[in-house]
Amino acid sequence: MLGVRGSVAGFLTLATVLPAVAQDFDPAALDLPALVECRADVPTYNGFAFWLAGEPDAADRLGWRKVDSDNPFLSQYELEKSLAAFGSETRTLVFTSSGPMAVLDGMTAPDLARKLDIEPMISTPQKFLGEKVVSEKTETSEGVKFTTRISLNVSTVETHPGKVLAGCSYKIEVE
Template identity: 45%
Template sequence: MRERDPARVDPVRMIECAYDVPTYLDYASVVSKDPQTLGLRKLESDNPFLYEYELATPIQVFGLETRRIAMASGALLAALDDVKPQTIAERLKIEEPIRDDAFKYMAMRVVHHTLEQVSGVKETINTVISLEVSTVITHPGKVLAGCSYRVNTF
């Protein structure tokens, strides 16, 4: 679904893959420049690839409550406490993890995929929207779960 006004984006629906890539990109642009306009407070992070924010009010996502979200590599993720990543993956109908060991958990399920040939050029646009669940060493005890919105060309 396309939402042209980032202020009207529901972060829960964004985390649950209910929007399209342009909506994610518009939202991410506002979050990176002025998170306060969206009711977010930027938090310090020991992970240079993960930008964390605190919401003004808690949200319910994947059956759990959180006040923290994160942006990383084209994804909007809920930062969840007191849950195993395998439990969240099961709720999201992710059948097989990419990695599941003592060091890291990673799992994903594609919810939308298109390949579009661009007329007049020899490039193909590859769009992938996927639900993802992971852990990171910089955030012990937290599970990151949400949606990745990616586009690339080849």
């Protein structure tokens, strides 16, 4: 979700802004397909992510059930209603440290990556990892440099055999 590097001032700036971002999130306004398919911006994703992590009953309010994942780097949820993303539907969603990914059946990672114009960084029978940068910009405010980066990702992981993970990564780096 956030990558913070360097400056204490940058961290303090974020520390004062982020609680307000989480409080401003309206779950009725959630556009989950937009978050998964990289059609949202970083503040929109961060507002949702901080709300989901900070509200004790957030998943229940969305009709989601947290599921134990064999992968310590993924938080997994079963959705009450199907999520339509990338021309497919799923009821399983995982979150990485930087964004949501749909867990998809019935396709291969290389095929989906080609469809989404994503170049593979790793493409073997055991592992696929591809990324396409959707947006990247740098701004400076009061001497603090903020870099936002949104990337579309397709991958496979050992803990989800036969599945393709596809979704978005939203990052802010502060210097």
